[in-house]
Amino acid sequence: MKILIINSGGNILSLKNILFHCGFNAKIYDDRDILKDFDLVFLPGIGSFDKVIDNLKKIKLIEQLKNLNDSNKTYLIGICAGMQILFDSSEEGKLSGLGLISGKVKKFLSPKNQASLHMGWNEIYTKKLKDFDKKKFYFAHNYYVECDSDYILSTSNHFIKFPSIVRKKNIIGIQFHPEKSHRNGINLINFLLKSVVDVT
Numbered sequence: 001m002k003i004l005i006i007n008s009g010g011n012i013l014s015l016k017n018i019l020f021h022c023g024f025n026a027k028i029y030d031d032r033d034i035l036k037d038f039d040l041v042f043l044p045g046i047g048s049f050d051k052v053i054d055n056l057k058k059i060k061l062i063e064q065l066k067n068l069n070d071s072n073k074t075y076l077i078g079i080c081a082g083m084q085i086l087f088d089s090s091e092e093g094k095l096s097g098l099g100l101i102s103g104k105v106k107k108f109l110s111p112k113n114q115a116s117l118h119m120g121w122n123e124i125y126t127k128k129l130k131d132f133d134k135k136k137f138y139f140a141h142n143y144y145v146e147c148d149s150d151y152i153l154s155t156s157n158h159f160i161k162f163p164s165i166v167r168k169k170n171i172i173g174i175q176f177h178p179e180k181s182h183r184n185g186i187n188l189i190n191f192l193l194k195s196v197v198d199v200t
Contacts, residue, residue: 003019003041003042004042005029005042005044006043006061008043008056008061009046009052009081011179012028012044014179015079029061031059035061036064039074040077043077049090053095054095066098069170075171077192080177083166083173084145084175086171087100087145100168102147102148103145105145108143108158111159118141122137126155131187131191136181137178138181139176140177141175145175162175
């Protein structure tokens, strides 16, 4: 399997290491790479919505990423902010997202002036990925995705119920950090690569 990791400001070395631990070698993107030449592309992101989009514009990947929506071969997995930019727009910024999945990114509204940051371990709830129901993963974000329920594979709770894993055909988004989630993260990566993606 040919796997590519895009350096858009995420934990690329941690992700590369966890993939290696799972038995998969991954390449870090350089400007000679064509995304559709790969079976699976990871898009990790840390920081603001606009910052990740700006980083992708600098390395001229916006159009290539948008075109993956038309591909039956290449899968795209966005992580954290890399998941949020798969959608149309965000309250966090002014730039447009990739629009690969219809939906918007909104800020958590906290009661009684509590901090809205969702950071730390939290459970996911899922009927579609039964082995991971009520398993804990590591989150770090202020914003969440609002989208059609047809795209939602799992949810979590922080003030409200929000999507923690989404999928539309070959486009997958993960709000938490599997690369920081120890054994559960390793198991999820293995599951995605061997079952959901179904590429061997």
